[in-house]
Amino acid sequence: MKASWVAEKKSVETSLVSGAELFIQGLQNENVDVVFGYPGGAVLPIYDALYKAEMKHVLTRHEQGAIHAAQGYARVTGKPGVVLATSGPGATNLVTGIADAMIDSIPLVIFTGQVATSVIGTDAFQEADIVGITMPITKHNYQVRRAEDLPTIMKEAFHIANTGRKGPVLIDIPKDVAVKTAKIKENSDIHLPGYQPTLQPNILQVKRLNEALQLSKKPVVLTGAGVLAAKAEKELLCFAEYHQIPVAQTLLGLGSFPADHPLCLGMAGMHGTYAANMALYDCDLLIGVGARFDDRLTGNLDHFAKKAIVAHIDIDPAEIGKNIQTEIPIVGCAKETLSALNQTAGEKGDTSDWVIHLSTYKSEYPLTYKTDENELKPQKLLQILHEVTKGAAIVSTDVGQHQMWAAQYYTFSAPNRWITSGGLGTMGFGFPAAIGAKIGNPDLPVIAVVGDGGFQMTLQELGVLQDWELPVIVVIVNNKSLGMVRQWQEIFYEKRYSHSLLDIQPDFVKLASAYGIDGKRAVTEEEVREALTAALSSKKPFVLDCVVTADENVYPMIAPGKGIHEMIGVRG
Amino acid sequence: MRRIISATVLNESGVLNRLTGLLTKRQFNIENITVGHTEDPAVSKVTLTVWVEDDRKAEQLVKQLHKQINILKVRDLTNMALVSRELALIKVLTTPDTRSEIKMLIEPFRATVLDVSLENVTLEVTGDSEKIDALIELLRPYGIKEISRTGVTAIPRGTQKKVLELHPYSIM
């Protein structure tokens, strides 16, 4: 047995294989189970190898769809999403998704074809300098110059994408490199002297935070996507419960702490809850975990956590002190750091008054909206979604008002069920991301909550639902407008609705039917309930076009330039 | 404030592009930049002079550079005891009357004359940037035709006195 294994290994070592075959082997070594892509001239050799290897490949209808699908896949599986596109326009069509993955720290390994090395730099047909173009929006990128370098580069790329602060890594493969043969080197060990993420926290800083916790009367934890990326939810729960610290989440951190927990304050930031934002305003100790204090969260920095000692736990040292002055900097993985904190926890501070105070805020100023018998309120729609799916679905959203309503009203009690484009705010993200999520996690129902505007940016991916009979449910929150733009124009531009009203719309149900997909238009709560229940049990793709109140606004809201305590519309 | 930052980078294609692109993206203004090989051919040394608003910005710059996969080491040399040098080539207009005057003038700067023609001389001067600035100011009245400066390159001194203002980043 052993002898034959050695023999086999030897024969592999000496055999010559093409760059394209090395590519397939590289994917297999990383246990890649699906590639999202779109073919073209420069990747023909690679597509030929894919064909022979019977690697699962999802052909989207646009490269943007492929990369957002890979993002959705990565968010629910924790594995890097893999994308393949051709040179030139294929590669540039990925740019939005790459930027999106970069700013939201989503692990991707992206392969682009390139013109042959002999003509690079000559403005050859379908040549684009994708390495140059994506340099500021990738964690790292490569151009493969020799086939024999591919195995090492792939190993490095997967390692870089999914360790430290995760992110997209791009590998550009010239056509001739995919064709040329090379000897495989066994054990292409990787050596990255310039990349050694710090996972273990500095004990001294951990000690300082423990000491600060003992003295604090009004601590608050703010959790971001870093907690999810590190799978540190249990450690977080233990930390918060032990010290009795209320927990607020960023938009991307939803699901990191159970929404139904008494210590949960909900989402903070521009459309966050009163309790979460006031906690950040008033606290004497702010502990950020895997969150990067971006401007949509903090509001005007002059009013953000001004009375607090700030402790910041992040795997990326560059995030610490970037936006806010930090007294206790802790570089480390959220999981390792929280468990170090838990293990060395000293005496607890007395937070009881603070917890009661914030609970009063929670009950006195809950998220709210005006109900109307005759109309389907978008907030109610999201509540019905939660009710019918028992809160157990994976929800992927697009960008706009519906995204904020989903964040507010589809409360998450488990991690990795929330997929949204946070940092870049990419319209067109939600639907293809849901496709990737369904492929990554076929067991849970997957719902794409999209606006009537954003859905039209990537709805060609209905073709993928049809193709794979993927039971993704598309819920269109149809307000016949670019709602979030309309809201800002209403509030800040005296209702001058410049190019934000979508009076002309396709018939979304017919559109679905053109792809062989069932659909329904719903105008009442009852219709939504019925259609959703049926769609969930049918295990087939479905498009539900929900006609909601057209001029509904998202509240509460922190207007641009205002402090986190200056919310408007707190009472709905 | 002016900062002298030194970065040790892998000598790979694109690394300089990444480095300067990053500075542009983060709104740092590069005053000058020098690049060259080190004792290890796989490694290059980049020396940057950058203007930043405050210490926090400087720290942010160092950390952002450090984050790049092909940047091995980043040091803010500003507050260290260091040896820094820049080289400048200066072409000055001359007349038969001024030629010897200029020769006298450059002597304390240990500048050398590299090229002489009827209308001008080309000088080479090495030193810290202030010294070069001073020489240029002195030569300006004669008419400067062209200047080419290399930018600063620097290296910390072998012995560092215990400098209190040396600001080690606690978390790096």
Ligand SMILES: Cc1ncc(C[n+]2csc(CCOP(=O)(O)OP(=O)(O)O)c2C)c(N)n1
């Ligand atoms: C690609 C892209 N273009 C433009 C925007 C700016 N933008 C943000 S929200 C929004 C309106 C979205 O409208 P819709 O998809 O109908 O969702 P709604 O806000 O109505 O829920 C726009 C245009 C964006 N975020 N992304």
